[in-house]
Amino acid sequence: MTARKETVVVGAGVVGLAVALRLARMGEEVTILDPLPPGGRASFGNAGIINPATVMPMSQPGMLRKVPGWVTDPQGPLFIPPRYFPAALPWLLAYLRAGSPQQVRRIAAGMNWLYRDCVADWEYLTGSDFMTGNMSFEGALQLGLGKADPRAAALGAEIRKHYGIESETLDESALRMRVPDVMPEITSGLLLKAGGFTRDPAALCAHLAAEFVALGGEIVARNVLRIERQAPRLLSLFTNLHPVTCRRVIVAAGVWSAELLAPLGIRVPMQAERGYHATLPGHNVRLDMPVSFKDRGFSVAPMAGGLRVAGTVEFSGLHRPPDMTRARRLVDHAHELFPGITHDEPLLWSGFRPSLPDSLPVIGATDESRDVIMAFGHSHWGITGAPGTARVVADIVRGEMAPEMAAYSHTRF
Secondary structure, eight states: OOEEEEEEEEOOSHHHHHHHHHHHHTTOOEEEEOSSOTTOSHHHHSOOEEOTTOOOOSOOTTHHHHHHHHHHOTTSSEEOOGGGHHHHHHHHHHHHHTTSHHHHHHHHHHHHHHHTTHHHHHHHHHOHHHHHHHEEOSOEEEEOSSOOOHHHHHHHHHHHHHTTOOEEEEOHHHHHHHOTTSOTTOOOEEEETTOEEESOHHHHHHHHHHHHHHTTOEEEOOOEEEEEEEETTEEEEEESSSOEEEEEEEEOOGGGHHHHHGGGTOOOOOEEEEEEEEEETTOOOOOSSOEEETTTTEEEEEETTEEEEEEEEEEOOSSSOOOTHHHHHHHHHHHHHSTTOOOSSOEEEEEEEEEOTTSOOEEEESSTTOOEEEEEOOGGGHHHHHHHHHHHHHHHHHTOOOGGGGGGOGGGO
């Protein structure tokens, strides 16, 4: 038996939920297909950061010099099993190429256009009451032990100034006022004044799902295995149960998006970037904003369930079991950053970020028919990027194509 739908969103992560809710508010008939409950994967386990000041990609000048040390340091932020290195190498080379000053400026334009209005976009989707209780915008802090690469630091300052992003370099006294429990070896920090976070990513996803269902949307527990185009505006989705036909599909399936699109002739250099987190209930750290510790490659945020320490990068494919010692290492990093911390038993987690080498997502239609729309690849910025992505997808559905959308085209690779 084949079910017939109007619009199907594949993926119930924060991006898929935001897209579905925005379309439902336009009056579209929308169904979400995902084998897991809303927000059940990477959207659950991230650091919750919502930062309209996000303009710098992961790859920056000086990165090539750092990668060998990261890979060989057991405490470092990057791990690639030797057997997987050949599979990861093309992606890594593209990633390093994206770190040239010219490419960073190009990428920054795309990040700024998509993320700059994320606070207003979230308020539109969630409502001000939920936003007040679930989100905080007291700033976001970047810390490090050593000096940043001077080329990357100068480029970052140039780009932030170009886009009017308010930031402040905190001296030791100002830093202690913000984070009194931080390790004494850190004597300065960069405050991004517009930054913030969600105190509970799972609650955010649940709220989006509830709002979507209240508008008549349907969420079905189904694993989409293959997409076939039978004719323009007639698509067949083959699932673990019965097939589903629809007039339009939005692929927001995170790391699984690339394999769903490959039979349609769409090729994107997706890597499953495994990350880990440790949530520390009952902690005593005085903190009211997210903090990124660049030397170890992790972020910390004071969430509803405890202090969340999230980060590290592991390229090992989709099928290698997680190495939870890396999650436990994040607990050690928290003790390094906050020497006086106490907490209850850590809660450990692992999941996959959908990462593209230039740090920009893929958002757009596969062709002029606009019956297959892509919305994936947000890497470390899923919660920052979800509401803007929903806005862009809604524009695509209406046939409104701003020239800035070209930055997210799959044809850029």
